[in-house]
Amino acid sequence: KQEVTQIPAALSVPEGENLVLNCSFTDSAIYNLQWFRQDPGKGLTSLLLIQSSQREQTSGRLNASLDKSSGRSTLYIAASQPGDSATYLCAVYNAGNMLTFGGGTRLMVKP
């Protein structure tokens, strides 16, 4: 059974800092890995999708990397802003045609 873990569970940083969110998964037989953002009481917004054959994806100030063999992904956020405050979820797409999610990292960026 695939298990996804995100560290840290919560993070508070001052505005402007660069930060790294970590995601690990136990079964490396994945099709892709997705990073989502979730604001309180809201649905999920897809940020980045990395196919299993890829090493990284970039969108604006976000960069996600994937090391499938070691079962790890990182989400790098450059020059953080208060508007980045949210929960960030990592999810892997398995052969069973479903996404398995981690527990999320709750990020607070202080002005």
Next chain:
Amino acid sequence: DTGVSQNPRHKITKRGQNVTFRCDPISEHNRLYWYRQTLGQGPEFLTYFQNEAQLEKSRLLSDRFSAERPKGSFSTLEIQRTEQGDSAMYLCASSSTTGTGGEKLFFGSGTQLSVL
């Protein structure tokens, strides 16, 4: 393309009542997924459909839960005899199969259920 739509956004019910949620996927998406998310946790898979066929069900989906997608378009999730433990955000997602695996899922805003 208006995205994945879920109704209602919020539902408050008394224990023992039945509730039904609706999800309208992105048009032409043939796969539709239901997830449940409790406070402070990541979403957990419940079930998914390819067109009108329900292909996978999680053990989380007890006999009180039933999902349908009668014409391969919208889907409903019904919970019978609700319990306080059913209180959660119910999320719907849709995708289009690529034939090579590794689809991108698009999520709706969810239905927040509170069972009193």
